[in-house]
Amino acid sequence: MTVERWGVHELTLTGPADGNPFADVEFRVAYRYRNRVLTVDGFYDGDGVYRARFSPDREGEWSYLTSSSAPELDGHRGTLLCIPPGPGNHGPVGVRGAHHFAYADGSRYDCIGTTCYHWTYQSKDLQELTLASLRSAPFDKVRMCLLPTDGMRPERTPFAGSTPGSVDVSRFDPSFFREFEARVADLLALGIQADLILFHPYDRGVWGFDRMTAAEDAAYLRYVVARLAAYRNVWWSLSNEYDFNREKTIADWDRLLQLVQRYDPYQRLRSIHNGTKMYEVFTPYDFGKPCITHQSVQHWDGAEVAAWRACLKPVVIDEIGYEGNAGRRWGNLTADEMVHRFWQGMSLGGYVGHGESFVDRETRAWISVGGRLYGESPARIAFLRSVFAELPRLGDGEVDASRCVLQYLGDRQPSAVELDLPPGDPFRFDLIDTRALTITPVAGSYSGSCRIPLPTHPYLVLRGTR
Amino acid sequence: MTVERWGVHELTLTGPADGNPFADVEFRVAYRYRNRVLTVDGFYDGDGVYRARFSPDREGEWSYLTSSSAPELDGHRGTLLCIPPGPGNHGPVGVRGAHHFAYADGSRYDCIGTTCYHWTYQSKDLQELTLASLRSAPFDKVRMCLLPTDGMRPERTPFAGSTPGSVDVSRFDPSFFREFEARVADLLALGIQADLILFHPYDRGVWGFDRMTAAEDAAYLRYVVARLAAYRNVWWSLSNEYDFNREKTIADWDRLLQLVQRYDPYQRLRSIHNGTKMYEVFTPYDFGKPCITHQSVQHWDGAEVAAWRACLKPVVIDEIGYEGNAGRRWGNLTADEMVHRFWQGMSLGGYVGHGESFVDRETRAWISVGGRLYGESPARIAFLRSVFAELPRLGDGEVDASRCVLQYLGDRQPSAVELDLPPGDPFRFDLIDTRALTITPVAGSYSGSCRIPLPTHPYLVLRGTR
Known part of the structure; x- marks a missing residue:
């Protein structure tokens, strides 16, 4: 059995299907390369099937050994051969120096993202259209939510049951995740990072996903990490606009971030995104905390990057306002203004994310559902990307000011x-x-x-x- | 002898020419219409000539009686007949309601001004060009300085002597004033208010006009008011960017504003203009003081008008940034941004002033020297003016929100x-x-x-x- 370096190896076993396997069965796999051991959580995928996903970061032979509370899943051994990465596989993105990013193989990663919060919740046709749009767009990261909003009535959610009020948060819906994972893999094939938003405040108690117990939150995060962490393009955004969720405190977010940090054997990039109204004082999460790898900021002013760089982590303004014609101020920027903010933030050594919110077009707002891009900013952002790609840089990713x-x-x-x-x-x-x-x-x-x-x-x- | 209502009547007498007539001779004239008496200061105009200027505000027969410390000027009596105003003479501008302006005859005054600080200090040709530009521009007020800056070396200043270090601030230069007054009259003929800036901080001690004694300041203000107050288009702007003058305190400005208030029999509009850097906190003079008739603001954000209207005096953002290509932020706005700020401020019930600072054109920066207008904003401001002129208004000048x-x-x-x-x-x-x-x-x-x-x-x- 072979797997590319930074690819995904999947181990499949059968085990107990009765009771609540999501909650009742412990299942882990320890992968060993020489004296390096990475232990991953397996997950229940329904119908008595258990899987573990692993992404090796060293080439050569790895051995594995399963351990489980269920005898059928315990004590399985095997080996896999990790071969060199294929074309286009540069490994996961990590932090480079204080303020920049790079792929694991050292190649450049630009971090010019966009946002399509619920594109994976749309019809198959619309999802394909979104992927086609991304194929010719200049974006290398997509922010996207796992959980639906209060107003959505999707066929599936991460949890069992699809109607508010009748959802069982102690069970997950493997079908939801299989579809979701396929989309993460589609993005990977396009060379796009999936910045996965694990919580958001737009539930308002309707589904109840914004006010689960600590144990339910932990089980959810553990299951999500077990299924998704092996995809090398995954980033963890603990919450969107965390400060708009009145049900959770900073201490809660600390704890949940630390859980992800503990569950994730690869230490994928982790942050949390503020929602403080853009025209009020900006009081972000303390990005200096060790559970945070980069600053995921919402703010309208790219000029503030200079100040935020005082915290020695990359500054990513994931929401700086959106090109479009929405009624709300965050969503009706002209292309001129949107691109102005990009240049402002990026020329100061930060990164800026795109979004589009034309509310009266065929496929509605890109930031919500994906679909087609209607604005003028993507072409200008592609141009910006090409300019920044050519800048000479120092080892820490900073532009080489001497050259x-x-x-x-x-x-x-x-x-x-x-x-x-x-x-x-x-x-x-x-x-x-x-x-x-x-x-x-x-x-x-x-x-x-x-x-x-x-x-x-x-x-x-x-x-x-x- | 006849004079239009709100026109200028000038009385000329001869008196002592020896000593320092500017300082030594008291000369006043009391004008009486029925039981209404207005007393004006006369002024020495050089070569033994003394004048007094008077602008009657009632039609009918006025009598006058001079009084002076010099016997030749004392006790002269006479009459003048005040006739109805001629075409285009609407009287002086005054405050209407809390936040607006109107001419004395009740006709609309829009208060869309511009700035040409030292246009009267330029060559005659350039002054004529400025007047020609103003004739086809949409502006009804010009901010302009009486005093030169540190770097200027004009032939004349308001004071005797034309070289820094050899100026005698106890004597005035009547020729300077005659030329200056001719320009104020030229503006009047164009229907443009002359917002006269009496002090400014751009002297930096070179001429010393920014650090005269209290007595010298008072004599200067008294002479200026005696010569100029009778022109119905005169406004008093006590200082430009007063807070940049470290030689004077708020108490000094209070006193000087009160002096102008006392000297000026017509109570022309009075204000003082802040210079606090536009991107810092705005800490204006307390415009609530009785010596202030309107708020003469420097600030980049027209949206602040809503807050400033809490002070029940008209808000005039005399400096909101200038269209142009200067190196400094205040002087390189696009026409789009300049006009945007106009609409923002004016639609909130304030007034906004224009300025232009193209530094590489034939006649250099309009705000400094006048000359030609090169920008795109004047045409758009003319359009704005026409829109605001058509709005239905209530008695206090507010837009009639019911209509x-x-x-x-x-x-x-x-x-x-x-x-x-x-x-x-x-x-x-x-x-x-x-x-x-x-x-x-x-x-x-x-x-x-x-x-x-x-x-x-x-x-x-x-x-x-x-």
Whole structure:
């Protein structure tokens, strides 16, 4: 049996189907490579079938040994051969330096995401359309929810039973997860990270998923991690807009984040996303806590990245406002404004996420259901991505300031910009028009304290290279 | 001798030319209409000539009687006949209700101003060009300084002597004032208010005009008021960016404002303009003080008008940022952003001032020297002016909300807006595109709680009328 490095190996066994196997049966598998051991939780997949998923991070022979409270599942042994990763498999994304990301094989990861909260809850046709849209979009991460909102009436949820009031949160719905996992795998095939939102406040007690007991929360997280952690494109977003959930405290979120940290043998990226109203004071979760790997921020102002970098973890503004025509302020930005915020946040060394909320188009709001992209910002974000991809970087992922200067001029139109260039050889500059999507060389070369003329036009970037 | 109501009557006498007539000679004239007496300060105009200027506010026969410390100027009597105002003479502008303005004859005054700080200090040709630009521009007020900045080396200043270090602040330069007054009269002929800035902090001790003694300040203000108060288009702006002058305290500004209040028999509009950096907390002069007639604000955010209206005086954002391409943030707004701020502030019941700062054009920055207007905002502000001019208003100048709804949608692009219309007959709506300068009727009529669809486009206004 072979598996790619960072691929998924699945072990299938049969065991007890009576009682509540989700709650009653303990089932774990210890994988060993030389003296390295990773222990994963298995999970009950219905109909007496138990599975364990494992993603090896070393090439060579791994052995495994199962342990279980059920004798049928206990004491199984075997080996698997981990072979080199196939084309396009760069491993999981991790943190690089203080403020950046990279794939496990060292290749660049740009972290330019988008949001489609409930795209996996839509019709099969719409899900395929979303995937087709993502295929030609510039996004490498999708934020998506496991749990439905109060107003949704889906065929399936993660839990057994599909009507509010008759859901049994002590049992899971394996069919829901099989479909969900298939979508995570579809994203993986597209090279897209699945930023999985485990809780959200939009339940308001209707399903009750926002106010389960501590034990129910823990069982849910353990089951989700057991099923999904092996997919190398999975990130954990403990909650969306956690501060809008009045049923849970910061101590609860701490505990739940620590549970995910404990359950997940791969230590996939973990964060939690604030919902404090964008025009009020921003009081985020303390991203300095060890259970957090990166700052998943909601804020409208990309210029704040400079301040948030004081916390030495990557800054990802997952919600900075959405292009569209929704009634609410978060969802009716022009493309100009949306892309302006991207350039602002990213030129300061942060990452910014896209969203789109055209409420009157055929497939409705992208952020909710996926479907088609109607806005003008994706093309401009693709251009931004290509500019950032070419910047010379240091080992920690920071732009190499000795070789490259990137100055975003914003929504203003100064006739010149004054720069203090680092000593050494002169720089040559390009003028990047983030709206016209053009890159034009600036005449001459510059060094030291210099003044570079600009056309009177907003949304420009000066890029200097040696 | 006849003079129009609100026109200027000038009395000329000869008197002592020796010593320092500016300081040594007291000369006042009491004008009487029935039992109404207005006493004005005369002023020394050089070469033994003394003048007094008077602007009658009642039609009919006025008598006058001079009094002076110099016998030649004392005890002169005479009469003048005040006749009805000529065409275009609506009298001075005053406050209407709590938050608005009107001319003395009751006609509408829109208060859409601009700034040309030192246009009267430029060459005659450039001054003529400024007047020509103003003739076709939509502005009804100009902010302008009496005193030069540290870097200027004009032929004349208000004081005797034209080189820093050799100026005698106990004597004035009548030639300077004659030229300046001619420009105030030129503005009057164009129907434009002259918002005269009496002090500013851009001297930095070079001329010393920012750090004169209390007696010197008082003599300066008295002379300026004696010469200029009779022009009905004069407003007093005690200082520009007063808080940037470290040589004076709030108590000093209080005293100087009170002096102007005492010297000026007509009680022309009086305010003082803050300079607190636009992106810091805004801590204005207490505009509630009785020496203040209106709030002359510097702030970048028109949305703040709603808060400032808590002080029951008109809100005039004289500096909200300038269209242009200056290096500093205050001077490189796009036309879109400039006009956006106008609509924001004015639709909340405030007034907003224009400025332009293109630093690389033939006549340089309009805000400093006047000259030509290069921006796109004046045409859009003319359109805005025409929209506001048509709004039905109540006696206190407020838009009549029972007959008219004006909803500015800002730089966002919602697909619909929800309104709660006042009870009664339905409203019909027009969609105003503040950038395309079009007004398009919206189909249907609306009443009560309603939802009006909008095109996905920023910078729109909905205007509803019955």
